[in-house]
Amino acid sequence: MNQSQLIKSLKPKYKEFKVSLFLLKKNRLTKMALYGVVLLVLIAIIVPILLPSAQHIDQDANPQQKLLQPSLRHPFGTDELGRDVFKRVLLGTRISLQTALIAVGMALLIGVPLGAVAGYFGGFLDEIIMRFTDIFLGFPPLLLAIAIASFLGPNLRNAMLAIAISWWPWYTRIVRGQAVSLKERQFIKASKAIGSPPRKIIFKHIIPNCVAPVIVQASMDIGGVILTIAALSFLGLGAQAPAPEWGLMVSTSRNYFLNAWWYSVFPGLAIFFTVLVFNLLGDGLREILDPKTRKN
Amino acid sequence: MSERPYLHIKDLKINFVSYEGEKTVLNIDEIKINKGEAYGIIGESGTGKTVLALSILQLLEMPPGKIVSGQILLEGDDLLKKTQRQMQKEIRGKKISMIFQDPMSTLNPVFTVGEQMIKVIEENQKLDRKQAYKKAVEMINTVKLADAERVMNKYPHELSGGQRQRVIIALALSCGAEFIIADEPTRNLDVTIQAGILKLIKNLQRNLNVTVLFIANNPGLISATCDNAGVLYKGEIIEKGTTREILRNPQHPYTFTLLNAIPKNKDTKIDLSKVIPPNDGEEIKEGCIYYNRCLKKQESCKKQQKLLNVKDTHYVKCSLFREGVNNEQ
Amino acid sequence: MSSNILEIKNLKKYFPIKSGFFSKVSAYVKAVDGVSINIKKGEVLGLVGESGCGKTTLVNTVLNLIEPTEGEVIFDGKEMFTLNKKDLRDIRKYIQIVFQDPFWSLNPRMLVKDIIGEPLDVQAGMNSLEIVPKVEELLEMVGLPKEGVYKYPHEFSGGQRQRIAIARALALMPKLVVLDEPTSSIDVLSQAQILDLLGKLKEKFDLTYILISHDLSVVSYMSDKIAVMYLGKIVEYGDSRKIFENPKHPYTQALFAAIPDINTERIEDIATLEGNVPSAINPPKGCRFHTRCPKAMDICSKDEPKLITLSDGRSAACHLMK
Numbered sequence: 045m046n047q048s049q050l051i052k053s054l055k056p057k058y059k060e061f062k063v064s065l066f067l068l069k070k071n072r073l074t075k076m077a078l079y080g081v082v083l084l085v086l087i088a089i090i091v092p093i094l095l096p097s098a099q100h101i102d103q104d105a106n107p108q109q110k111l112l113q114p115s116l117r118h119p120f121g122t123d124e125l126g127r128d129v130f131k132r133v134l135l136g137t138r139i140s141l142q143t144a145l146i147a148v149g150m151a152l153l154i155g156v157p158l159g160a161v162a163g164y165f166g167g168f169l170d171e172i173i174m175r176f177t178d179i180f181l182g183f184p185p186l187l188l189a190i191a192i193a194s195f196l197g198p199n200l201r202n203a204m205l206a207i208a209i210s211w212w213p214w215y216t217r218i219v220r221g222q223a224v225s226l227k228e229r230q231f232i233k234a235s236k237a238i239g240s241p242p243r244k245i246i247f248k249h250i251i252p253n254c255v256a257p258v259i260v261q262a263s264m265d266i267g268g269v270i271l272t273i274a275a276l277s278f279l280g281l282g283a284q285a286p287a288p289e290w291g292l293m294v295s296t297s298r299n300y301f302l303n304a305w306w307y308s309v310f311p312g313l314a315i316f317f318t319v320l321v322f323n324l325l326g327d328g329l330r331e332i333l334d335p336k337t338r339k340n
Numbered sequence: 341m342s343e344r345p346y347l348h349i350k351d352l353k354i355n356f357v358s359y360e361g362e363k364t365v366l367n368i369d370e371i372k373i374n375k376g377e378a379y380g381i382i383g384e385s386g387t388g389k390t391v392l393a394l395s396i397l398q399l400l401e402m403p404p405g406k407i408v409s410g411q412i413l414l415e416g417d418d419l420l421k422k423t424q425r426q427m428q429k430e431i432r433g434k435k436i437s438m439i440f441q442d443p444m445s446t447l448n449p450v451f452t453v454g455e456q457m458i459k460v461i462e463e464n465q466k467l468d469r470k471q472a473y474k475k476a477v478e479m480i481n482t483v484k485l486a487d488a489e490r491v492m493n494k495y496p497h498e499l500s501g502g503q504r505q506r507v508i509i510a511l512a513l514s515c516g517a518e519f520i521i522a523d524e525p526t527r528n529l530d531v532t533i534q535a536g537i538l539k540l541i542k543n544l545q546r547n548l549n550v551t552v553l554f555i556a557n558n559p560g561l562i563s564a565t566c567d568n569a570g571v572l573y574k575g576e577i578i579e580k581g582t583t584r585e586i587l588r589n590p591q592h593p594y595t596f597t598l599l600n601a602i603p604k605n606k607d608t609k610i611d612l613s614k615v616i617p618p619n620d621g622e623e624i625k626e627g628c629i630y631y632n633r634c635l636k637k638q639e640s641c642k643k644q645q646k647l648l649n650v651k652d653t654h655y656v657k658c659s660l661f662r663e664g665v666n667n668e669q
Numbered sequence: 670m671s672s673n674i675l676e677i678k679n680l681k682k683y684f685p686i687k688s689g690f691f692s693k694v695s696a697y698v699k700a701v702d703g704v705s706i707n708i709k710k711g712e713v714l715g716l717v718g719e720s721g722c723g724k725t726t727l728v729n730t731v732l733n734l735i736e737p738t739e740g741e742v743i744f745d746g747k748e749m750f751t752l753n754k755k756d757l758r759d760i761r762k763y764i765q766i767v768f769q770d771p772f773w774s775l776n777p778r779m780l781v782k783d784i785i786g787e788p789l790d791v792q793a794g795m796n797s798l799e800i801v802p803k804v805e806e807l808l809e810m811v812g813l814p815k816e817g818v819y820k821y822p823h824e825f826s827g828g829q830r831q832r833i834a835i836a837r838a839l840a841l842m843p844k845l846v847v848l849d850e851p852t853s854s855i856d857v858l859s860q861a862q863i864l865d866l867l868g869k870l871k872e873k874f875d876l877t878y879i880l881i882s883h884d885l886s887v888v889s890y891m892s893d894k895i896a897v898m899y900l901g902k903i904v905e906y907g908d909s910r911k912i913f914e915n916p917k918h919p920y921t922q923a924l925f926a927a928i929p930d931i932n933t934e935r936i937e938d939i940a941t942l943e944g945n946v947p948s949a950i951n952p953p954k955g956c957r958f959h960t961r962c963p964k965a966m967d968i969c970s971k972d973e974p975k976l977i978t979l980s981d982g983r984s985a986a987c988h989l990m991k
Contacts, residue, residue, distance in 0.1 A: 049801060052819040053780055060821070230774035234837070237732050238788040239761040248787075252778040384856035385827070530719040531883060532942040535927035542936040557856065564929035564936050587931045599931060601861035603890030606910060610861045610890075 067332045074328025080321035088138040095131055111304045121306035124296070129307060132288035133314050139289050140318060143204050144269040148262050150208035155215025156258060160250045162216065163223025164242065174220065177213035185210045189272055193281040200273075200289070203282035207272055211265065218261055222254040256333040264326030267319035274315050290315050344416055345372035346551050347396075347519065352410030354388075354395060354575075362406070366391050366575040369647055369657075373568075376549040378542065380566030380583060382559050382598075388575040389555045393523045395420075396553075397438060398427045414519075434464065437512030439505065439522040446508050447496035453507050454492030457514055464515045479510040483540055502533035509540060519551045520544070526561070538565055559599060563587055568653075571595050574629045580647075581654030591656040594630045628658065636660060673743075674845055674877050675708040675731065680740035682726050686950065698949050700726040701737075702901035708894075710844075713871070713878040715892030715909060717885065717924065721946055723901040724881050728847050731879070732766055733757065745844065762792045765838035769850035771830030775822040781808070781833055782818045788840045807836040811866060828859025832866070839870065848880045852887060864890060885928055889913050897921045900949055900957040903976060907983020918985045920958045956988065964989060 068075055109126040112118055120129035162173040180188065185207075192206035226232060226249070235245050274291030276282035283289035285296070290311040297308035354366040366388045373379040383389045394400040396412055398419065412419040419431065440446055448456055457476040461467060467475060473492075480488035483506040496504060505525055512520055522541060526534035542565050544550045554566055562569050563583055570580035571592065579592040590596045603610060627642040628634065634641065640659050647655045681704075683697035701723040708714050716724050729735045731742055733749060742749045744760060752760065765788075768774035775784050785807055786800040795803065805815035811832040813825075822830055831851065838846055848867070852860040864887065870876060882888050888895065892909040897920065905918040916922045926940035933939060944961045947953055953960050959969035968988050976986040 049797065053782065056780060056819055056821055056824075230768040230770065231776040233734065234766065234768060234774055234834075235776075235787060236734060237761065237764070237766050238791055238837075238841075239758045240787065240791045244791065248779070248783075249776050253776070255778070384858070386856075531885070531924060531927045532719060535929075535939045535941040538929065538939065539936055539941060560928070560930040560933060563931045564933040564939055584934070598857055601857045602931070603861070603864060603886045605886075605889045605913060606892070610865065612861065612865050 064332055068328070071328050071331065073324055074332070077321050077324035077328060080317070081325055084137055084141060084318060084321065087134055088141045091134045092138055095135060111300060111307070114306050120310040121304065123293075123304075123307050124300055129293075129310055132293065133290070133310055135288040136290045136293065136311065136314065137318075139200070139283065139287065140270045140273060140315075143200060143273050144266045147204045147207040147211065147269050147273070148265055150204070151211035151265075152215055152258070152262060154208070155212035156219050156251060156254070157246070158212070159216035159219025159221075160223050160246045160254070163220040164227055164246055164250055166224070166227075170220070173216065177216045180210065180213040181217075183210070185268075186272055186275060189276060190279065190281060193276055198281045198284065200277075200283045200287070203273055203276045206276070206281075207269055211269065214261065214265070215258060218257055219251075219254045222257060223250050226250055226253055260326050260330045260333065262326075263329055264323050267322035267326075270322070271315065271319050346375040346377070346415060347371070347373040347553070348411075348413040348416075349396075350411045350413065352395070352412065353408040354391060354400070354410075355406045355408050356404045357406055358404060364408075364575060365405075366395070368392070368410070368575075368577050371570060371577065371580070373551060373553065375551055376545065377568065378545045378552040378554060378566045380562035380569035381553065381555045381572055382557070382562050382569060382586075383555070383572030384557050384598075387572045389557075389572055390523055391575075392572070393438060393521045393553070393555060396521060397432055397436060398422070398424065399432075399438075433460070433512075433515045433517065435517060436519045436521060437515065437517035439508050439512065439520060439525045441524045441527045447504065449496055452493055452495055453499070457492070457507075457511055460511060461514050475514060476510075479514040480507070482513060483507070483510045484536075485510070500533075501529050502536060505529065505537055506540065509537075509544070513544070513548070513550075517550070519553070521553045521555070523555045524557065526556075534561075541565060559587060559602070571598070576629050576657065577647075578630065578657045579655065581650070585651065585654040589654070591650055591654070592630070592658045593634050593636050593660075597635075630658075672709050673707045674710045674745055675706075675879075676741070676743040677704060677706045677727075677731070678741040678743070680704045680727065680730060680742065681738045682723075682730055682735065683738045696950050699901050699952060700949060701730065702952075703740075704898075704901075704903055706896055706903070706906065708845075708877055708879065710877055711871075711875055712894060713880055713892045715888035715895040716879060716881045716898065717883075717888055717895060718898035719924075719946055720883075721900075721949065722898040723949075724898055725849070727898075728766075728849065728879065728881065731845075732764055732847060733761060758792075762788065762841040763844045764847070765841065765843040765845075766847040766849060767831070767834050767838050767851050770854045771822075771827055771834050772854070774834050775830060777822055779821075780818070781820050781822065784822065784833060785837045785840055788837060792841050803840070804836075807840055808833075810839070810870075811836045812862075826859070827855040828863060831855055831859070831863055835863075835866065835870070839874070842874065843876070845877045845879070848878055848882075850882050851880070853882065853884060860887070867891070885913075885925065886930070897924065900946065900952050902957060902986065904958065904987070905983065905985045906976070907979075907981075907985075911981055911983055917979065917983070917990065918987050919962050919964050919989070921985075923961075923963070956986075 068078065106126040109122050110124050112122040114121045118128050118130060120133060123129055158173055162170040188210035189206040192209055193203050196202035196205060232245060232249055235249055273282055274294070277289045277291030278295040280295070283292050285292065293311040294308050297304070297311070301308050349368055349371040352366060352368045353364060355362045356365050381389055381392065391400060395407070396419065407420060410420070414435065422431065454476060457479065458469065458472045461472040461475050462469065476492060477488045480491055485491050485503060485506050491503070499507065526537050529537065538561065541552060541554070545552045554562060556562055566583050568581065569583045569586055570577040571586065571594065573594050579586055579590065579595050586595060587599065590599055601610060626644055628645045631637055631641050638660065643659065645657045645659055647657045650656055680701055682701040683699050685694040686696045686698060687694055704727060706714070718724055730737045736750065744764065747760065749757070749760065782801055782804050785804045789795045789800050789803055801818060804818055808815050808817050813829060813832050817825070822833065825833065851867070852863050855863065871878060880888060880891050889909060894907065895909045895912050896903050897905040897918065899920050905912060905916065905921045912921065916925055923940060923942045927942060929939050942961055947960055955970040955972055956962070956974050959965045962969065966988060974986045974988045976984045977990060978984045979990060
């Protein structure tokens with residue numbers, strides 16, 4: 045494809061984007077959620093550049109100033125080692141977002157093609173894939189993640205893997221359902237009549253038409269995954285000290301909760317805010333991506 | 341003017357609001373339907389047929405819909421002034437019933453036909469269950485469904501498309517509806533089934549004095565069932581009168597084109613010079629709605645068009661008619 | 670070498686009905702039950718019948734989307750179901766289809782260039798540099814501006830979408846095109862234009878059409894030959910003009926009489942056919958139409974009439990024809 049062709053084929057996509065933007069503007073709650081997400085992403089990118097690294101904060105820590113109340117100098121107070129909680133909460137944004145994105149990304153990478161294959165081919169293959177996902181869905185996701193994480197060994201990377209492994213079956217289900225109804229559509233039949241191989245039909249016709257519900261689900265899941273990572277870290281199965289991970293912070297803060305409420309509350313609020321914002325965004329996207337709303 | 345018509349639509353204008361701004365989807369000067377008459381609306385998809393049907397019942401979604409002006413008088417009562425609650429209590433299903441294209445969406449899939457009918461009859465006519473059952477069977481017989489008692493025990497999905505449509509008509513009648521709006525009721529049905537439904541609707545109109553508003557894109561269906569009809573184009577009635585007059589002696593260039601575009605047989609080729617491509621030509625803000633597709637357009641068409649009298653029973657919204665241009669067709 | 674582009678010989682397609690936990694086959698739906706038709710090159714065959722009569726199954730077999738239970742389909746001298754995968758893929762490009770609803774037949778998430786370009790990519794292995802000019806050419810051929818290349822289907826009207834579908838079908842220069850209700854979801858004016866376009870393209874590229882439509886006026890306008898199907902069988906087959914002027918089989922007669930047109934003045938002028946189409950799982954014995962036939966005789970419920978050729982060249986399956 046040459047350049048002018050590329051530009052021309054991007055134009056209609058841009059037009060679609062503008063429609064989405066228009067719908068977004070009409071929906072105030074979603075707009076706010078989007079601003080929230082943008083804010084979080086900016087924090088995740090910029091803060092680690094501006095602030096000294098986590099280790100630096102650790103070295104900076106002054107045991108004399110441990111568990112100080114929130115003040116102008118330490119807006120969120122300090123922790124048991126005298127580290128600034130505000131800075132650590134900000135630094136934690138990147139860890140949470142990054143892990144959640146990668147975990148959901150991996151789950152998508154496994155779940156979506158499997159679902160498309162199951163739905164498109166049907167029959168025996170479908171049975172096998174879907175019964176396999178049923179096994180996974182039989183466990184509560186957190187429990188499964190805990191089991192896998194403790195089996196793999198407690199660190200952030202393994203927690204991520206554990207979450208991806210316990211999360212993909214949800215996408216498989218969604219995509220399979222879509223694929224089953226899509227495969228009866230005439231454009232799939234037309235493609236078959238042309239002689240397109242199944243690989244092309246799945247990647248060009250089925251998966252692109254499943255995008256909307258998957259995006260909605262994924263953006264809501266990011267909230268859930270962040271919560272799960274925090275939970276794993278809280279249980280000691282995720283991030284390890286001294287990483288500034290929210291769940292870990294909440295976990296350590298338990299010991300000091302009675303005399304230093306800020307130490308638990310602010311990381312907790314960060315988790316709450318992030319999860320809320322992603323859930324609201326997902327909810328709004330559901331409406332925006334709905335073809336019925338787009339038509340008018 | 342002698343009698344008051346049963347349904348009288350006056351200056352009805354409905355807009356749709358979208359992100360591109362407001363657009364007029366319906367702009368009807370006047371439709372009069374007498375009691376016990378079958379009135380046809382001929383119109384292609386996207387001309388506002390369904391909007392018209394829904395707005396009579398106040399079932400139009402608002403927004404995007406917006407009623408700018410007008411009245412819909414049912415026996416002198418303005419339906420647009422009624423609240424949703426009043427519509428539900430007095431009009432919908434009681435006086436006016438609607439038959440949709442897709443009968444499956446009207447019936448509840450989890451109840452048998454009988455249960456649904458009995459429930460509606462019980463509620464509407466204050467009968468006990470036994471009497472309601474009797475009445476339901478009677479109604480199913482009226483719509484000529486064989487084996488009424490067996491049909492009662494079936495679920496909607498167990499019936500064929502034609503049978504479902506008959507059940508809907510039976511439901512409409514069982515509430516004592518005296519006015520039926522049929523929005524392309526035979527669209528997805530086979531021709532043999534279609535013939536049956538058409539006959540049924542026609543018989544109800546003739547024998548039970550039911551008033552019918554029949555909406556279709558196929559002029560043939562209107563021709564077979566309706567006494568009077570209007571041609572809808574982009575939300576405006578551009579020609580109206582007796583069905584015979586409109587179809588035999590079309591005066592508006594659009595009606596003429598529409599009738600000529602229907603294929604007849606192998607040896608009569610459609611003259612495409614009489615069927616020009618859609619939206620080919622300049623857009624005008626005022627004036628004739630058909631301007632940009634019209635083959636006979638002139639300067640005078642850019643002025644506001646009025647319904648002109650061809651005969652007592654035939655009106656056309658085309659200023660060219662006066663100038664005799666359309667006679668050359 | 671015959672001039673037949675397609676020969677269908679005694680084609681049968683039975684769909685098994687499975688019941689119970691162990692998926693035992695309890696019965697068969699006889700969707701197509703012994704159909705033979707020959708289509709000459711350059712001919713338009715109209716396929717007529719109520720829903721469930723087996724039209725779609727018949728066409729899907731021809732398109733090779735499903736395997737028949739029995740019978741042969743010979744396309745351009747080659748028996749399709751004995752071909753290996755590669756030859757089959759090659760032959761596929763010569764048989765294309767245009768579907769009824771142009772809204773569902775075009776992938777809403779693809780640009781027109783990718784929709785029409787798909788067959789060029791899959792079958793001809795063209796790269797995107799070669800595809801775009803070719804798609805532009807195809808668009809102009811079906812009467813659309815070539816700027817449409819970089820648009821989504823939803824930016825077009827129903828009639829225009831159907832043109833896109835036609836362009837896609839013609840991209841590989843097929844020999845046989847199946848038109849499955851090509852105009853039933855677009856308005857009358859667009860229909861006239863599409864029919865005109867189809868006629869011109871047929872002349873230009875020497876195409877053969879199989880036209881399925883419930884709108885008999887369209888069938889009569891387009892077809893050279895007509896096959897009327899009822900419950901998986903052909904009941905009348907022959908020259909389109911002759912059949913429309915003077916239908917012989919009672920079912921054909923009933924079908925034609927049921928349609929109102931703008932000359933129908935009274936509801937009494939259209940005829941209804943009593944009853945519903947019987948189930949294809951257990952079709953009636955004897956003539957399959959005898960349960961609804963106004964002219965049924967004793968013999969009709971006992972013996973099944975064969976498709977016999979009449980003096981004027983058409984064939985019909987009815988005991989009255991003897």
